[in-house]
Amino acid sequence: MKKVFEKPKAMSDVTMHYCPGCTHGIIHRLVAEAIDDLDIQGRTVGIASVGCSVFSYNYFDCDMQQAAHGRAPAVATGVKRVHPGNIVFTYQGDGDLAAIGTAEMVHAAARGEKITIIFVNNAIYGMTGGQMAPTTLIGQTTQTSPYGRSAENQGYPIKVCEMLSTLEGTAYVSRVSVDSIKNINNAKKAIKKAFETQIEGKGFSLVEVLSTCPTNWGLTPVESLDWLRENMMPYYPLGVFKER
Template identity: 75%
Template structure:
């Protein structure tokens, strides 16, 4: 009996991600959600610009590759064209929280019935380790070689906290993929974000704290520790908004 196999919603393409990178885990969680909800055949994924740009090769559903930061606008177009389709974006921190901030905030404000998977690893991975909008204060990167100085370049952007103030957003949760327990929680959140869309519950965004061993200059194991010790205290895990749960409680 097979007890653990590759999700059907992943193709057989070989992932290009660096050893120890957690994109692979997050891809798997998304694919498991598509499998469990049995929606791969009606789903359209929007890949963004960054390390996950080639996500279009890895998910078995129809895919569009969007310009840097524009995935929520492209998703809006796809969803408005065919509202019966399930539409998700898969975006990194530079894409979603820097160049695409307007598209992120306004797709939430409109309450677009889409699902956003936001991978936050506090660095620009694909271009080789530059400071991200989510890089931590003091974090050393290629473009903050003396550490992120908040006096001159400002503070990190906390997307879940920010979007929790937007009335149009339905479900916002921050998760991490640094441990089995957190991965299981991430799975539940991603599944719920897709189920929300199937049920027409509007805008869901899951922020996934992720590692970048290559550009952080750490081993995969040390990278998990760094995430736990540095990112989680700054970006606390948890549900930031759940409109339907709040209404059910009233």
């Protein structure tokens, strides 16, 4: 029998801990496939963040380093500068990257650090129980915004791609989604492009991936995909925001 679908070599053969319907697993696979396609597994170093993806070091079959909450870009910077021939990426959620880790992310981009960030945006804090995140939408209810996020009280959601695209050090910034086969295929191309940007030494690269959180959104997996399309995509439009 011809095998038409198999596990990427850069992915470990272990059971994931993510909730049913969570799209972290899809994103993990896309990262691993990009590493396989570029034949860089032996020189890739991943930096695990704190959040739902805290155990990502179990899922990627490459060298991995755990970082403190929000500090993954700083750790990645150190690894890349000590080992410039390695391909270094971070895997971070919106709470880790856009809240406690904002400074590390912005200044790594401003310096043009030759690292790649995979930024998973599900508009809520996942691991800690569903609190409001920097990317939570106006009107969206969470454990800490039970009446919906208010621009007056909590400010506006942060658009990471739009912000980083204004910095001179960024070489590639794009936003993708994993809600459909078409968008999953586009997401893989973007992740591969981000790694290629690093391989070519062009500068900082980031791919934002719109993702679902059925558990904390209080929706079924199918309803979550619909909610992402109807609510997140209009505010966080897909596309390439900068390509050097």
